[in-house]
Amino acid sequence: MPSKKAKKKSFNYTPATNLAPITPVDTWQLVTQYYTSHNDPKIEADVKSAETAYRAFAKKWRTKSFTTDAEVLAQALKESEKIAGNPAFSRPLRYFSLVTALNTGDSEAEKQISLIQRRLRKASDETLFFSLELGKVPKATQKEFLKHEALTPYRYYLERLFAGAAHHLSEAEEKIISLKSRQAYGRWTDMTDKIVSQRHITWKGKSIAIPEAIETVNILPFTEKPKLWGLITKELGQISEVAEHEFNAIITDVRTEDELRGYKKPYSATVQSYQDTEDAVERLVAAVSDTGFKLSHKFYKLKAKIHGVEQLEYSQRNESAGAGITISYDEAVEICRDVFYRVHTDYGAFFDHMLEGGQIDVWPRGGKTGGAFMSAQTGHPINVMLNHVTNFGSLETLAHEMGHAIHAMRSATQSPFYDGHSIVTAETASTLFENLVFDAVYAQVSEADKAILLHDRILRDISTIQRQIAFFNAELEIHNTIHQAGGMSGEELRACMEKHLKSYLGPAVNVRKEDGYSYVYIGHLRYGFYVYSYAYGLMMSSIMAKKYKEDNAYVTKIDEFLRLGESMLIKDIYKRIGIDTTKPDTFTVALERLAEDIKAYETLLKKQSK
Numbered sequence: 001m002p003s004k005k006a007k008k009k010s011f012n013y014t015p016a017t018n019l020a021p022i023t024p025v026d027t028w029q030l031v032t033q034y035y036t037s038h039n040d041p042k043i044e045a046d047v048k049s050a051e052t053a054y055r056a057f058a059k060k061w062r063t064k065s066f067t068t069d070a071e072v073l074a075q076a077l078k079e080s081e082k083i084a085g086n087p088a089f090s091r092p093l094r095y096f097s098l099v100t101a102l103n104t105g106d107s108e109a110e111k112q113i114s115l116i117q118r119r120l121r122k123a124s125d126e127t128l129f130f131s132l133e134l135g136k137v138p139k140a141t142q143k144e145f146l147k148h149e150a151l152t153p154y155r156y157y158l159e160r161l162f163a164g165a166a167h168h169l170s171e172a173e174e175k176i177i178s179l180k181s182r183q184a185y186g187r188w189t190d191m192t193d194k195i196v197s198q199r200h201i202t203w204k205g206k207s208i209a210i211p212e213a214i215e216t217v218n219i220l221p222f223t224e225k226p227k228l229w230g231l232i233t234k235e236l237g238q239i240s241e242v243a244e245h246e247f248n249a250i251i252t253d254v255r256t257e258d259e260l261r262g263y264k265k266p267y268s269a270t271v272q273s274y275q276d277t278e279d280a281v282e283r284l285v286a287a288v289s290d291t292g293f294k295l296s297h298k299f300y301k302l303k304a305k306i307h308g309v310e311q312l313e314y315s316q317r318n319e320s321a322g323a324g325i326t327i328s329y330d331e332a333v334e335i336c337r338d339v340f341y342r343v344h345t346d347y348g349a350f351f352d353h354m355l356e357g358g359q360i361d362v363w364p365r366g367g368k369t370g371g372a373f374m375s376a377q378t379g380h381p382i383n384v385m386l387n388h389v390t391n392f393g394s395l396e397t398l399a400h401e402m403g404h405a406i407h408a409m410r411s412a413t414q415s416p417f418y419d420g421h422s423i424v425t426a427e428t429a430s431t432l433f434e435n436l437v438f439d440a441v442y443a444q445v446s447e448a449d450k451a452i453l454l455h456d457r458i459l460r461d462i463s464t465i466q467r468q469i470a471f472f473n474a475e476l477e478i479h480n481t482i483h484q485a486g487g488m489s490g491e492e493l494r495a496c497m498e499k500h501l502k503s504y505l506g507p508a509v510n511v512r513k514e515d516g517y518s519y520v521y522i523g524h525l526r527y528g529f530y531v532y533s534y535a536y537g538l539m540m541s542s543i544m545a546k547k548y549k550e551d552n553a554y555v556t557k558i559d560e561f562l563r564l565g566e567s568m569l570i571k572d573i574y575k576r577i578g579i580d581t582t583k584p585d586t587f588t589v590a591l592e593r594l595a596e597d598i599k600a601y602e603t604l605l606k607k608q609s610k
């Protein structure tokens with residue numbers, strides 16, 4: 001399959017399946033799939049048709065009583081579903097946002113985005129009354145509606161709407177909160193972010209901004225890392241003087257709003273928006289903070305030993321075990337095709353379709369956004385953006401984003417109300433495919449490369465699971481302390497962070513006082529407990545990958561999971577595929593793969609030292 005420009009392979013992957021050659025197109029074909037140009041008259045026509053549809057819906061239903069009769073409500077929901085599922089209405093914004101991903105300097109596209117957004121928001125705001133009115137339905141009627149046959153397809157939609165509405169305030173209050181949120185939250189976090197990104201450090205005669213300096217720590221030689229990190233934490237310590245006020249302000253703001261809305265726990269609102277349940281999150285956090293932290297302590301002890309030190313410095317915790325294998329894009333495609341086809345013919349065929357249809361934009365180039373993402377919307381081609389380089393990480397990224405894409409493809413069979421995903425299940429799908437691809441490569445590399453791959457995967461898993469749950473614990477302690485004591489000083493915030501970094505890194509990592517200033521630059525700590533979602537996703541995919549390995553027939557469950565979209569609470573989605581998140585030990589079981597990886601790594605090291 002690889003084309004003529006294929007680079008020399010560092011290892012020869014042998015596919016298990018015999019696949020027909022294909023001709024991939026490695027750039028997005030926006031012109032054939034969306035609009036011919038920024039000036040295509042179809043753009044204006046589509047925006048107009050969306051405006052007309054919203055206004056027609058508003059006009060029709062504003063004066064009708066749709067909250068008393070289930071049949072009438074079903075009719076209204078059907079019409080609302082139709083609007084949500086019409087690709088013409090979302091095509092203009094989708095087109096321009098994909099354009100700007102490829103060329104961040106396209107100011108014409110940026111202008112169009114804000115103009116169209118303003119028009120569509122204005123039009124869709126006219127339909128806001130619909131969900132607001134529906135949210136006011138008395139409890140007894142809600143119960144009736146949820147049981148009514150005509151509303152069966154909309155049951156979960158209504159359940160979510162009613163659950164959310166229980167925390168709504170009056171229209172006037174909602175308006176005040178929304179108008180004040182920019183200065184109560186956004187302006188504060190922007191401030192710290194801006195200061196961090198504008199402060200410079202002199203390193204080897206060059207002045208570099210803090211974010212770049214943090215990136216540089218990762219690529220520096222092992223022994224040089226602590227020095228640069230020391231310079232960074234010195235700056236962060238100074239910024240802490242203002243970050244202290246930022247943290248106290250935003251957390252008090254969130255807490256005040258939670259109390260007004262009647263959310264009981266600091267993470268209640270987030271858990272509800274992720275379609276999750278509080279007890280599952282609590283079980284997850286408990287399992288990771290106990291069994292999980294013991295595992296990460298064990299691994300860092302092992303890691304200190306392989307680096308020949310008594311203790312690792314905090315800045316050395318992510319040091320890779322070696323250069324590892326290089327993989328060309330053509331080979332990455334070959335591996336993914338092989339794995340996807342083996343798991344399910346449809347997944348392989350869908351990948352081919354994405355490749356041949358120019359739905360994956362592969363190469364880094366000037367002006368293109370960094371990183372990688374998958375983007376899917378009802379009725380549109382699915383798009384994946386990469387910035388591929390020839391290493392193993394890029395292969396994993398391709399597998400990860402394709403996992404998201406396959407999830408979106410399968411969930412497209414749902415109603416437009418349900419074809420999206422909770423961030424938790426989305427990360428389950430992506431890391432599952434990442435896992436499967438890892439296993440396929442791992443099986444074929446040399447023992448020395450196996451050790452590197454395994455070591456680096458363990459490090460990444462710990463960063464996703466243990467580190468994020470340590471952040472969760474820190475965030476919770478900060479929330480509770482600020483609430484009970486009325487505030488926290490910069491020194492208290494630093495000490496809290498230091499304590500929680502120590503909690504997951506263990507005695508083999510020297511967490512210094514200054515490392516606690518990390519709280520200043522970690523943006524995710526400001527996302528209201530968002531940090532747990534990736535840990536949850538990865539832990540569930542570990543269980544699924546294990547079940548699949550034990551018995552390939554489990555693919556029917558994997559497929560069911562992928563098709564469910566967001567048509568029910570995530571605990572019910574997992575239950576369907578044999579994972580009971582209400583059982584206390586499910587999350588401990590989810591850590592077993594990590595325990596096995598660490599054990600396997602230990603064995604590999606022993607073999608190597610012989």
Ligand SMILES: [Zn+2]
Nearest residue numbers: 400404427430
């Ligand atoms: Zn992802």
